[in-house]
Amino acid sequence: MRTRVKFCGITRVEDALAAVAQGCDAIGLVFYEKSPRAVDPHRAAEIVSVLPPFVSAVGLFVDAAAAQVQSVLDIVRLDVLQFHGDEPPAYCSQFGMPYLKAVRVRPETNLIQYASDYAGARALLLDAFAEGVPGGTGKTFDWSLIPSDLTLPVILAGGLNPENVTEAIRRTCPYAVDVSGGVEKEKGIKDVAKMAAFMRGVVHAEV
Numbered sequence: 001m002r003t004r005v006k007f008c009g010i011t012r013v014e015d016a017l018a019a020v021a022q023g024c025d026a027i028g029l030v031f032y033e034k035s036p037r038a039v040d041p042h043r044a045a046e047i048v049s050v051l052p053p054f055v056s057a058v059g060l061f062v063d064a065a066a067a068q069v070q071s072v073l074d075i076v077r078l079d080v081l082q083f084h085g086d087e088p089p090a091y092c093s094q095f096g097m098p099y100l101k102a103v104r105v106r107p108e109t110n111l112i113q114y115a116s117d118y119a120g121a122r123a124l125l126l127d128a129f130a131e132g133v134p135g136g137t138g139k140t141f142d143w144s145l146i147p148s149d150l151t152l153p154v155i156l157a158g159g160l161n162p163e164n165v166t167e168a169i170r171r172t173c174p175y176a177v178d179v180s181g182g183v184e185k186e187k188g189i190k191d192v193a194k195m196a197a198f199m200r201g202v203v204h205a206e207v
Contacts (some may be wrong), residue, residue: 001175001200002206003026003169003174003175003176003177003205004026004155004175004176004177005023005024005025005026005058005177005179005198005199005202006021006024006025006026006027006028006058006149006155006176006177006178006179007022007024007027007028007179007180007183007190007195008027008030008036008037008058008060008178008179008180009028009035009148009181009184009187009188010028010029010039010047010190010191011038011039011043011047011182011188011189012047012188012189013046013047013050014168015189016047016050016051017192018190018192018195019190019195022192022196022199023199024055024195024197025054025056025176026056026057026058026079026080026136026176026184027051027055027056027057027058028033028058028059028060028082028178028180029044029047029048029057029058029059029060029065029076030060030070031044031059031060031061031064031068031072032060032061032062032064032074032084032176034062035062036091036187036188037059037180037187039205040083040139041071041072041075041076042075044059044072044075044076045075045076045077048076048078048141049078053108055062055076056079056080057076057077057080057171058078058079058081058082058100059072059073059076059078059080059081059082060082060083061081061082061083061084061085061087061093062083063085063087064085064087065158066091066094067152068096069081069095070095071128073095073097076134078097078191079098080097080098080099080100080122081098081100082087082099082102082125083098083099083100083101083102084127086104087101088143089117089118089120092118092121093120096205098167099120099121099122100121100122100123100124100125100155101114101121101124101125101126101180102125102126102127102157103122103124103125104127104128104130105124105126105127105128105141105142105145105146105158105163106129106145107142108127109145110149111124111126111145111146111147111150112124112125112147112149112150115150115151115152116151117154119151119152121152121161122152122153123152123153123154123175124150124152124153124154124155125154125155125178125196126141126146126154126156126157126158127141127157127158128140128157128158128159129141130143131201134173139159140159140160140164140168141158141159143156143171143172144165145167146172148179153167153174153175153176153177154172154174154175154176155174155175155177155178156168156169156172156174156176156177156178157177157178157179158181160177160178160179160182160198161179161181161182161194161198162182162183162194162197162198162201163181163201164184164199164201165177165182165201165202165205166201166202166203166204166205168205169202169205169206170182170205177198177202182194183197183198184196186197
């Protein structure tokens with residue numbers, strides 16, 4: 001099965017269109033004010049409006065009040081929710097939408113337990129751990145920490161870029177890969193050449 005690709009941290013219509021042109025399966029929109037890639041819901045709605053069929057819009061939240069998530073959903077036609085904080089399973093499922101649970105991985109992280117606790121998630125998104133930062137660190141983690149018998153699909157994130165994505169896929173066999181900073185000119189602004197190179201790396205992993 002082909003590895004799916006999500007380009008996260010999209011803040012501009014032109015970047016969304018460029019991501020689609022490269023063949024991505026999903027784009028990520030960050031609704032976390034502290035992130036340099038945060039996007040206003042009305043801008044996000046404009047971005048989502050240009051997406052063609054079969055490209056998913058994923059909304060990223062970090063320990064947001066339920067009312068905040070709902071207010072975004074009232075404006076933006078999201079397909080999937082992505083929770084990047086300490087949200088419990090009941091919180092994640094209350095919106096009646098498919099969701100991903102992000103986990104910041106370190107040696108003591110029990111991913112088997114996470115998969116059990118968040119059995120209602122569509123996948124676990126595995127990211128690098130950094131103290132006090134919910135994600136977007138640009139750093140990889142030890143991929144050998146991923147169990148081979150997880151009961152949920154794995155979306156691999158954390159420090160991926162055109163240079164390492166082929167190795168990452170071959171070593172971890174994820175359902176999907178998620179990249180943000182690794183394909184940017186600057187925070188929140190994508191680089192078309194890097195996105196194209198990233199997609200080539202994904203394809204090359206499966207040759």
